[in-house]
Amino acid sequence: MTRGRAVAVLTAAAFLFGAPAALAAGRGGAGSQEMETSGESFGQELLSRVAFTAEGAPSKARHTGSLTPTAVGWKAPACWYEPYWKAKDFKTFMEAKWSIHKSAGGDPKDLANVKARYKGGHPYKDFNAGKNGKGMWWVAVKNKDMKDDPAADACTRPPFWADKSKPPKVPQAIDPKTLAALAYQRTEVPDTTVELKPEAKSTVKLPTWVWLDKGTFKEVKVRAELPGTGLWAETTAKPVSLHLEPGAEDAMTYPASGECTFNKDGSIGTPYVKGSAQQEPPCGVTYLRATDGQPHQLTASVTWEISWRGTGDAKGTMPDGTFETTQDMNVQEVQSVNR
Incomplete structure (x- = not known):
């Protein structure tokens, strides 16, 4: 199976198996920046699911523009971690991906380590499927307006689990202040x-x-x-x-x-x-x-x-x-x- 064919099948699998809508758009589509594996994390660069609404914004008939912060060096975050997958969705997606790589004639580097991390109990067992609905898998996302900023590559953690009752104590995990900064950027x-x-x-x-x-x-x-x-x-x-x-x-x-x-x-x-x-x-x-x-x-x-x-x-x-x-x-x- 060719690389392009593998991506196409993976896109279809994501859609059919009920993966988040951001993945269903496929490689290069409106919802996903990239469907490639990325080293040990075996993750994907996904568009954030953060949604924005404006109130009191000027009429489209008027010229508008973005604000320039008066504080030197201040800018919105270029990347962050956000809750993205339910446990069973993540399991379905990852196992479908592994199957596709096998069909394509080879496994990516460090696949054994990735399987051990998410399925073999080091530290997660069976993708935490037994906790489905009790938490989420968090992944790194990039600010689509800052994807060329060097800081956009600073979120390098592989997907990690967090219970709903325990927000992750991870630098750059999304929180209200992060959302406020993103809203500021889009004012x-x-x-x-x-x-x-x-x-x-x-x-x-x-x-x-x-x-x-x-x-x-x-x-x-x-x-x-x-x-x-x-x-x-x-x-x-x-x-x-x-x-x-x-x-x-x-x-x-x-x-x-x-x-x-x-x-x-x-x-x-x-x-x-x-x-x-x-x-x-x-x-x-x-x-x-x-x-x-x-x-x-x-x-x-x-x-x-x-x-x-x-x-x-x-x-x-x-x-x-x-x-x-x-x-x-x-x-x-x-x-x-x-x-």
């Missing part, structure tokens, strides 16, 4: 195009008013859960401030820090009204030199505060996240202005 927020006055062209030494109407930004919640396990976490991204970077050294921001906080009604700054041209806005920028064919790039960045809660009253915070956009700012030199 989508709207772009930060701000309202400007004047809109098309600013004037040297006269302030440009910047504001965001109430309702432009709302809390975004993302829930991550592992079906059938009771494990879940929900992150809440709350907008807290808008930061302005003029894109030019010869410029001033209002306030001087460039940090415009949200008002109680969810708006930022104050809309310009006629007759306020020479007043300092609560949020804005003044350019001190005219542009010469090349517009300045005004960067508007909203900071989102991240909190989370999960299974068993677990809760906490994570690093703030930011999402920024840029807008062209042309600046003219004019002696007198009426607006």
Whole structure:
């Protein structure tokens, strides 16, 4: 039997024998990254079964993007261990795999050790089939969005058993905090195009008013859960401030820090009204030199505060996240202005 044929038969066996849906998709399908054996663990690289739902996410009509954590070096986990197989399903799958390898004319390296580990009592006997329904086989999975990250190869434990009443004390075993980090990674927020006055062209030494109407930004919640396990976490991204970077050294921001906080009604700054041209806005920028064919790039960045809660009253915070956009700012030199 050829390698490709063996994989095809294994896929069919996984489906017919009631293995998890993630395996039924087959090699290269939506549910499985790979159906190959991997050394002593004799395991597979499987897609996680973690499911995500979003609430308050911006309309698809708006441009959106992922948050950039403000904490240097922070990132979601690239791999982890999660409960995947019931005892009898794991037994059926592994024995079907062994049969296929035998039919293909050879056994993989260390097969005897693998059989001893899961069937022969060193340390597991008959795949723990006698405990079916009382626990799960846990396996390593990779974050599909980070599969090229070197950290994705850090979860090297072979499949291991854990009773339902005793969560495994294994580094990188999935828990509410892990789920919260994964939910954070998948949080989508709207772009930060701000309202400007004047809109098309600013004037040297006269302030440009910047504001965001109430309702432009709302809390975004993302829930991550592992079906059938009771494990879940929900992150809440709350907008807290808008930061302005003029894109030019010869410029001033209002306030001087460039940090415009949200008002109680969810708006930022104050809309310009006629007759306020020479007043300092609560949020804005003044350019001190005219542009010469090349517009300045005004960067508007909203900071989102991240909190989370999960299974068993677990809760906490994570690093703030930011999402920024840029807008062209042309600046003219004019002696007198009426607006």
